[in-house]
Amino acid sequence: MSVVRTWFLGAALALSASAQAAVDPVTEANEAYPKAYGLYVTLHQHPELSGAELQTSARLAAELRALGYRVTEHVGGTGLVAVLVNGTGNTVMLRTELDALPMEEKTGLPYASKVRAKDPAGRDVAVGHMCGHDLHMSALVATAGIMARTRGTWHGTLVLVGQPAEEIVAGAKAMVHDGLFTRFPRPNMALALHVGNELPAGSVGIVEGLYNTNSDAVRITIYGRGGHGSAPHTTVDPIVIAARTILALQTIASREVKPGEFAVVTVGYINAGTKNNIIPDQAELGLTVRTRKAEVRKQVLAAIKRITDAEAQSAGAPRAPNVELSYEATDAVYNDPALARRLRVALEAALGKDKVVSQEPITASEDFSVFVEEGIPGFYLSLGGADPQNYAQARAGGPALPSNHSSLFAPDIDPALHTAIAAEVAMLRDVLGGKDSG
Helix, strand or coil: CCHHHHHHHHHHHHHHHHHHHHCCHHHHHHHHHHHHHHHHHHHHHCCCCCCCCHHHHHHHHHHHHHCCCEEEEEECCCEEEEEEEECCCCEEEEEEECCCECCCCCCCCCCCCCCEEECCCCCEEECECCCCHHHHHHHHHHHHHHHHHCHHHCCEEEEEEEECCCCCCCHHHHHHHCCCCCCCCCCCEEEEEEEEEEEECCCEEECCEECCCEEEEEEEEEECECEECCCHHHCECHHHHHHHHHHHHHHHHHHHCCCCCCEEEEEEEEEECCCCCEECCEEEEEEEEEECCHHHHHHHHHHHHHHHHHHHHHCCCCCCCEEEEEEEEECCCEECHHHHHHHHHHHHHHHCHHHEEECCCCCCCCCCHHHHCCCCCEEEEEEEEECHHHHHHHHCCCCCCCCCCCCCCCCCHHHHHHHHHHHHHHHHHHHCCCCCCC
16 A cells, blocks of 8 residues: 555545534434434333343344444343444443333323233233333444444443333343353442432433432331121231321331431332221331431331331230241442542533532442442433423422322423433543543
């Protein structure tokens, strides 16, 4: 090859890389949006329960393979890992969740889910993406496409993770146990985001340090002695015991935990009985418990056991309740402060300083913490999902906005999906663009 031809080729490559770098993430997100929106609608209409995300995982795998990623399916069950190597540099993981919730959607959207499925207990349940995971997946695929097409703007290894069973905080552990960090390139850092109505669509929120809460699930079975509803004196009514227990449990946060410390004890379901004139033999309660400090977590779980036992004993129950603690549990997510500060700069440059706000830790929980606890610095970004006008009205005392896990939850997809894509591209380019290794 002649010297002149070599020079022209080098100049052309340099111009190509320069042109790629000149395209900003917002413009790229706008260009990727139509296809991403189509994927979002498809995923929204076809949700799958935790651990059963077969079609969802297969669809993401096909999309990522078509973009040139090396994809491995069935990691930790229905999880997937997609890897794109682009020279030397950092190895960065971007994660999305795959699963939906066992609940009926009531948003009235034209593409609302009508899916029903059998849950692990064999019950027929409605299924809906009232969690925002469909938006997360759509953004990740669009981001993957932008990163694959603009390799001149970054270098290193990008690891995309589609995690199953986040809603039962089991998928992250399953993927780690299945070799996520030994079979695949081990990341220098891990990134993720979550949409919610805490911020208006088009904006993002940053928390340095502790991002959310510890989560524990508790299942309580209260035993009584059943009989005819007209003769309660011949029975020990487990429904009455359950009712007393529910009320007593509310005193843990209000009367046992030191004021100012964070603790939530919520009874999410009660199952008991089959007919109005039959007093059943038992009742079951399902609780979610949220805390931030280890000592408060221990105190609250112990109080639940103590109160439940005492209420049953005071009613003369024939046997002690079965209290199953922490059958679904995860620790709080911790955002590496230095990484958070670094990514704030990148996000402000891409989205505008007015679109990047500081937040207090949120009260929800999730198992992204499992990856961080493997010694990998992590950053979890809050993505605004509320319609800006409705958000402003709610802030001014108007109707409250539905939270995640509400049957009415639906993010303002345009511009929330645009923002998710632009934010992910901006963060990835920042941590995959320098010569440092962290």
